[in-house]
Structure formats: C-alpha cells, structure tokens
Amino acid sequence: MPPLSILVKPASGGCNLRCRYCFYHSVAESRRTQNYGLMSPETLEALVKKALAFADGSCAFAFQGGEPTLAGLAFYEKLMEYQREHNRKGVRIYNAIQTNGIFVDEAWASFLSRNDFLVGLSLDGIQKLHDRNREGTFSRVMQTARLFNRAGVQYNILSVVTDDSCQYAAQSYHLFKKNCTRFLQFIPCLDPPHEKGGDSPSLSPANYLRFLKTVFNLWYADFKRGEAVSIRWFDNILSMVMGNAPEACGMSGVCGCQFVTEADGSVYPCDFYVIDAWRIGNIFDDGFQEMRESAVCSRFIGESLALHPACKACKWYPLCRCGCRREREGGRNRFCECYKEFFKFSIARFEEMAGMLAQQNRYNG
Numbered sequence: 001m002p003p004l005s006i007l008v009k010p011a012s013g014g015c016n017l018r019c020r021y022c023f024y025h026s027v028a029e030s031r032r033t034q035n036y037g038l039m040s041p042e043t044l045e046a047l048v049k050k051a052l053a054f055a056d057g058s059c060a061f062a063f064q065g066g067e068p069t070l071a072g073l074a075f076y077e078k079l080m081e082y083q084r085e086h087n088r089k090g091v092r093i094y095n096a097i098q099t100n101g102i103f104v105d106e107a108w109a110s111f112l113s114r115n116d117f118l119v120g121l122s123l124d125g126i127q128k129l130h131d132r133n134r135e136g137t138f139s140r141v142m143q144t145a146r147l148f149n150r151a152g153v154q155y156n157i158l159s160v161v162t163d164d165s166c167q168y169a170a171q172s173y174h175l176f177k178k179n180c181t182r183f184l185q186f187i188p189c190l191d192p193p194h195e196k197g198g199d200s201p202s203l204s205p206a207n208y209l210r211f212l213k214t215v216f217n218l219w220y221a222d223f224k225r226g227e228a229v230s231i232r233w234f235d236n237i238l239s240m241v242m243g244n245a246p247e248a249c250g251m252s253g254v255c256g257c258q259f260v261t262e263a264d265g266s267v268y269p270c271d272f273y274v275i276d277a278w279r280i281g282n283i284f285d286d287g288f289q290e291m292r293e294s295a296v297c298s299r300f301i302g303e304s305l306a307l308h309p310a311c312k313a314c315k316w317y318p319l320c321r322c323g324c325r326r327e328r329e330g331g332r333n334r335f336c337e338c339y340k341e342f343f344k345f346s347i348a349r350f351e352e353m354a355g356m357l358a359q360q361n362r363y364n365g
Helices: 024-029 041-054 073-086 106-114 127-133 138-151 164-179 205-224 232-241 288-292 295-303 336-364
Strands: 004-008 058-063 092-099 118-122 154-161 183-188 266-268
Touching: 004 041, 041 058, 041 073, 041 288, 073 092, 073 106, 106 138, 118 138, 127 138, 127 164, 138 164, 154 164, 164 205, 183 205, 183 232, 205 336, 232 336
Parallel strands: 004 058, 058 092, 092 118, 118 154, 154 183
Antiparallel strands: none
C-alpha cells in the first residue's frame, strides 16, 4: 500500500465568487447533479478513516472547490479530530487548502498556522489584473496575505495567467515578492470546456511566451543574487535538468489518479474531469485500490498516453512531455511552439543553475 494523496471538494463546486475564467461552472453544468452541497461529517469521517487505513508512510488531504472555506471552520476542526482518532498506523499526514481568501479572518489564519496547513491563495497579480477577473477582490485578498504573514501561515500564491497578465508580468512578480511570499505558482488560463473565444480571458501561446521569458529573467536574476524565489513550473524543469522526476501533476507525460472526492463521497481521477463519465466509485462503497484499478480509471490514464508523432521526435519532449492533458488539442499541447521557444531561450541558464546546485549538494554532502 503506497502513500496516498486525495483532493477533497467539501463545498462541491459552490463558490462565493464567479471568476471570469472559472471552468468549474462549465464542468458542473454538464453533470446530472450540478452541486452536491456541503460534505457531511459522516462523509468526511468515512474518507479520513478509509484513507488512513489504506495509506503507508504518508497521506495528503488537499481541499479545493469551488471555495472550500464555505464548509466552515468547524468542518476542518472535525477533520483534525478524525485524523487524530483514525491514524492508528502513525501515518504522516499533510493538509492543504486552496482558497480565494475572502472568508479568511484571524480565526482561520490561526487555525491554518497551528495545524500546519499549506495554503494556496489565489491572487492574479497587480490590482487591475486581479480585479478584472475576480470581482474586485484585490484589497480583500491582500488583507488575507497580510494575515497569513503575521500568523506564520505557510502559503503559495496561485496566479492565473491571462493575456492581460503578460503586460504586467514584472510588476506582479515584484508585488508577490515584496508583499506576500516567495512561493509562486503560475497557471495558464484555458477556455472552460465547450466555451471557446467570446469574452474569454484565456491565454495565447505568443503572449504566454512573452510572460515566461519575462518572469524567467527575474527568477534567474534572483537565484544568482542568492534571493531564490520558488516558481513551481521552473522548479520542476530545473529538477528534471538535474535528472530527477517531476513532482507536479501534468509534467510527467501521463495522468495519475488524484482521487478527487466530491461532497457526496463520489470519486473521480482528476480535478478537471469531475463529470459523470469519469466517476470511479464512492468512498462509502469502494476501496482506493479498487478505484485505481477500475476500468474507468484505467481508460482515463490510458488515454493520456497518446502521443503525437511530432512529440516523439522533439528534442524538448523530455522537459515538456506534452504537458497537462487539458492543454492538449489534437494530441499536441496548445502551447507547443511557445514551449519550444522558451526552452531554447532558457536551457543554458537552467543547465548553469543545475551545475551550481549539484556543486552545492556535493559540498554540503
């Protein structure tokens, strides 16, 4: 029995915002049941009990939405109670939550810090960028970042990259560094399924290349100054250049099973595909091994192995690996040409950094 990671949707797709680029609404509208409401204490306990009985070594619970704070602070206090009660094997438990920060107050910040939650806080950049797509909430989210800083909460910034973002990449990078945290994740904006064009703020490959080059230059300069910033995608590429496997979902070249658990206990293999066709079981009725080995899950993983002939011959495939399944169109990543140009632009400096880190590791070892 391996370590286990689970994504939990305690408020289903419910949210207190309606961001312009949100794909959850489109996904939910394609299901027979669009919203499963709030997860009950009974479902939460069943999930925790079964997960901790199955996992070996470690078990990670990541709470997402919609907006997972809608479940209420008492829900997460129950989570801690259930984890203490049912962790009979002494498994190492990791908890994480992704939030828009709107409901977070001092009580939330204290709880998250005290219980070692890793938090992903959604902030799209400077005020005009964030407010355009996230209902004018910049000031409120910055207030939450300040709360986290005072309370010692471990958190990352989750920043969705749109075409507009690319004009202000440097300003947003400096905002995050100065006022928030040095742990950043940039997420390319895609059209919601079945919604192409129109008023979508999605991201063109040309603008994404411009964004990546700008941010990479800043990230590299900070590294050289000894002021390293963690940017998850860059960190993973650097690790792969050093001969390691990527840790980020979407960078391994094949889908895994994330055990995304909806509020009613239904389980799906991926957060982007929480739809009826990809349901692999229910936490009350099915075991984790059974769900992982189900025909539906096997088909989901198998479909991600399809590779365009051009990818097989591409010198950058070991770093790109065709990216996340949701970014693919016709078997190729929609940012293919962008990534090719970016790797040409950056590879020498990635290799330089890899050499410096290897030398440090030898010295420290």
